[in-house]
Amino acid sequence: MTPLLQVEHIAKFYGSRIGCTDVSFDLYPGEVMGIVGESGSGKSTLLNCLAGHLTPDRGAVRFDTRADGLRDTVTMSEPERRMLSRTDWAFVHQHARDGLRMNVSAGGNVGERLMAVNARHYGEIRAQAIDWLGRVEINEDRIDDRPTAFSGGMQQRLQIARNLVTGPRLVFMDEPTGGLDVSVQARLLDLLRGLVREMNLSAIIVTHDLAVVRLLADRLMVMKDGHVIETGLTDQVLDDPQHAYTQLLVSSVLQV
């Protein structure tokens, strides 16, 4: 089986500081990988390098494109990369306002992604928007409201609908449940798990919340100071951590 994403020796430096370095892994279709580490460990830098928001200083990020198979997204042209990020990729930001247009209606936010891939029929776009609002549990009668009138959890669900409406194959998520209260978080996790299974999505989730990765991710990567220090099956890394830092991380979680 061809991996959906093949990452080889990615490195990003901020001047002489290490953002992240020597990161390599393969991600297969349907797999969800978590990246954990404390703030400053390089996990967001890595995610942004993978998603084409930052240009890595070294390494290759090969994505299995529908037309030509594995292509290095670091060296491909800007229009090609932007096309990927509108079709096969999705990026869910921690703060919904970074991923939404706050002064456009909820329906417009979902419809915009569709229009970017050349949907033009108003009725069809609106029907798809309604369908997706339903799937993320937003009531149809809120379709013409702006996200500014939504709660934090609803904004996050709207962002997910906007991202998934084009049927992407790879979703990048940066702390998707950060800043939400726990009951909203649980609902969002349940929603994401269902979508991953139904759409056979692959996902890379950056978070510092070990409980979130245990429930969502098949595999886990632990980062510290820009380096990957441990990888493996999620439950194995959490239940039998090998590296001193991972042991510290796992044992520091407060029990509820």
Next chain:
Amino acid sequence: MIRIENVSKSFVLHNQGAAEIPVMQGASLRVAAGECVALVGASGAGKSTLMRMLYGNYLTASGQMIVGDLDVAKAAPREIIQLRRYTLGYVSQFLRVVPRVSTLDVVAEPLLMTGTSMDDAHAQAEILLARLNIPQRLWPLSPTTFSGGEQQRVNIARGFAYPYPALLLDEPTASLDPTNRATVLDMIAEAKARGAAIIGIFHDAAARDAICDRQLDVTQFTPGLAA
């Protein structure tokens, strides 16, 4: 079906003076299809550890851990994910679920993961829950608020939803009343009859004698405990 050859394992606690604790040495075991083997030994002897190593939940330091045609001790994460999806089931002592997900969906999930349709998976889950005496009014609720015995039964229903060729059972009959205990023993017997290779931990000696073909004392593999 299951072949464990000369495996060892130790825990290194880096944050507690790098203490190295050997927990398993020279463990070997073979389980054929349709056979049930009980792991016995005092608490702390390594019964659950051996089971978790076999499931890929704990890393194996050396030796072979073969389930079907995969060596779990050396397998890549995605190979273990496939193994857990289609070949190796595990009923742990504790239920771990996403909050808010209904009991019916919790039990149906292993079937959905293997491509069964939602309707068929739910139908199968309903049969199992009814058989294990979980009241129907509880099915739409999340099991997180259930009693210990109810959670245990939901966990068993989930573990038996898909017909895995190999099963690991960690105390499946603990905290169950006699009626449900008998049902669970029946389910284990049925799994054996369809050819599943089973490794179990049973503190309940009567249950162990009723269902297991032989037993293995893991104390002999515990470094520092063996005579």
